[in-house]
Amino acid sequence: MTVSIRDLRPGDASDTEAVVRVLRAALPFMITTARGVAFQLDSAHPDKRYRLLLAENGDGLAIGTAQAGIAYDSPEPGQGFVNAYVDPAHRGLGAGTGLLRAAEEHLVAEGASDSYAWVLDEPAHRAFAERRGYRVGRSAHFLRLDLTSAALPALPDPLPAGVELRPGSAFAADPRPLFEADAETTLDEPGDVQAEFDDYEDWVRHTWNNPNLDKDLSTVVLVDGSVAAFTAAQSDGATRYGSGMTGTLRAFRGRGLAKLAKTDSLRRARAAGYTEAFTGNDTGNAPMLAVNQWFGYEICATETRYAKKLETTRT
Numbered sequence: 001m002t003v004s005i006r007d008l009r010p011g012d013a014s015d016t017e018a019v020v021r022v023l024r025a026a027l028p029f030m031i032t033t034a035r036g037v038a039f040q041l042d043s044a045h046p047d048k049r050y051r052l053l054l055a056e057n058g059d060g061l062a063i064g065t066a067q068a069g070i071a072y073d074s075p076e077p078g079q080g081f082v083n084a085y086v087d088p089a090h091r092g093l094g095a096g097t098g099l100l101r102a103a104e105e106h107l108v109a110e111g112a113s114d115s116y117a118w119v120l121d122e123p124a125h126r127a128f129a130e131r132r133g134y135r136v137g138r139s140a141h142f143l144r145l146d147l148t149s150a151a152l153p154a155l156p157d158p159l160p161a162g163v164e165l166r167p168g169s170a171f172a173a174d175p176r177p178l179f180e181a182d183a184e185t186t187l188d189e190p191g192d193v194q195a196e197f198d199d200y201e202d203w204v205r206h207t208w209n210n211p212n213l214d215k216d217l218s219t220v221v222l223v224d225g226s227v228a229a230f231t232a233a234q235s236d237g238a239t240r241y242g243s244g245m246t247g248t249l250r251a252f253r254g255r256g257l258a259k260l261a262k263t264d265s266l267r268r269a270r271a272a273g274y275t276e277a278f279t280g281n282d283t284g285n286a287p288m289l290a291v292n293q294w295f296g297y298e299i300c301a302t303e304t305r306y307a308k309k310l311e312t313t314r315t
Contacts, residue, residue, distance in 0.1 A: 003063070005098045008052040010041060018054060018062035026085040029142040029278050029300050031234040031242040036212040040067075043205055047072035049110040053102055055086070055095035063087045064095035068103035070110055073197065080112030080310070096128060108310050115310055121302040134306035138282060141289070143297035145277040147241070147270045150296045153263050163257075164225075165264050168218030168232065177227045178220065179203045185247025189282070217241065217272065219265040221257045229257035231265045241269040243279035246288065258291055266295065 008015045016034040023032045037052070044050035048069045055064035066084035082103035086095045107115055119129045121139060130136070159165065171178055183197035197203055207213070217233035228249055234242040243265075248258050266277060279297060281289045 002058045003094045003098050004056050005102045006054055006056070008037075008041060008054055008065075011038075015054065015062075019052065019065045022062060022065045022087050023085060025087045025089070029144060031212055031236055031240055031244075031278065033212055033236050036210065039209075039211050043209070044069070045072055045202060045206065049106070051103070051106055053099055055099050057090065057093065057095075061090075063090035063093065064099050066099035066103050068106050070107070070112060071116075073199075073202075078111060078113035080107035080110070080115045082107065082115055082117050084117070091124075100132060104310060108312055111312075112310055113312060115308045117306050117308075118303045119306050121304045126304065129306045132308070134308045137305040137307055138284065139302055139304045140280055140282045141299045142301040142303070143279050143281065143292050144300040145266075145279075145292075145295060145297045146275070147266070147277050148275050150266075150270075150277075152267055152270065152295070153259075155260070155263055155267070159260075160255075162224045163228075163260070164222040165260070166220045166222060167268075168213075168215040168220060168230070171220065172215070175204065175208050176200060178208070178230065181227045181230055181247065181249055182207070182232075182245065184249055185245070188247075188250070189285075212236075213244065214241075217265055217269050219261045219268075221261050223252060223257075228252035229261050231258070231261040233265050233269065235269070235274065239273070239275045241266075241274040241277045243277070246279075246291075258288070259294070262291065262295065 008019065013034065016037045019037045020032050020034050023030060041050065041052050050069040053066040054062050057063050064084065064086040066082060068082040071079040071081060082100065084096055084099040084103065104115060117129065117134060119125045179200050186197060212234045214233045214235040217235060219231050220227055221229040229247065229252060231246040232244040234244045243262065246258050246262060269277065279292055281292060
């Protein structure tokens with residue numbers, strides 16, 4: 001059966017819904033929404049050179065999708081990324097090969113020298129990447145918590161002296177303190193491609209304004225009035241909640257503030273009717289893995305980061 005590759009059509013609701021359908025089938029532990037997919041495309045920084053691809057079978061059914069672009073916020077130039085996913089019910093038809101080829105051609109055309117891709121840590125997925133020249137790197141776990149039965153801890157009563165809990169929405173008038181906290185904690189996150197947050201306006205456009213960010217369920221911990229820790233919540237507006245990022249500023253670590261932030265956010269998510277909580281951790285991030293397992297999260301899948309040197313065309 002013939003498989004064709006094309007770009008997602010901006011403003012086409014059927015295209016964004018097709019991406020959501022494929023991603024939910026391939027990655028059921030991710031928070032994916034149609035408005036989030038549209039937002040990623042519409043708000044992408046020009047330097048990201050972002051493309052969102054669809055693979056369709058001969059009947060015009062979308063059976064795969066890929067995201068490709070440049071890590072424009074990395075201090076090292078030429079770092080590209082591609083993440084390709086195929087609906088499990090339609091594997092073996094060439095959709096993954098077509099998506100990867102189109103994505104790599106795009107990265108080369110935009111001057112990328114390296115391609116990074118997340119691959120599910122399963123034999124067939126790993127073999128697919130390795131046959132195409134990708135070399136194995138670090139890995140990360142997806143974790144799930146059943147909010148309907150989880151024994152969530154109670155919040156301390158009273159809170160420690162000087163400590164306050166605020167929802168992310170309390171910073172709607174001025175989110176800069178959260179930008180500064182996100183920038184500092186992101187620098188300490190393990191990863192192959194480092195990111196430097198030094199553009200507040202860009203962060204507001206692409207992080208703060210992301211429709212998947214649930215500001216009401218996000219929790220910020222203040223110590224003597226200063227942001228000390230936070231957990232950024234994502235949600236699908238229905239039953240699925242995700243921890244997008246949890247961080248503690250260096251000066252406040254070792255005081256249990258990450259647990260405090262997550263406790264407050266998870267309890268409010270359950271009270272709001274969410275039934276499943278998801279998160280992800282680098283396998284080398286022992287402190288956050290320990291925190292999440294303390295809450296009762298269980299590993300439900302693992303991804304491996306693969307990298308490849310791209311063959312650039314010289315004239």
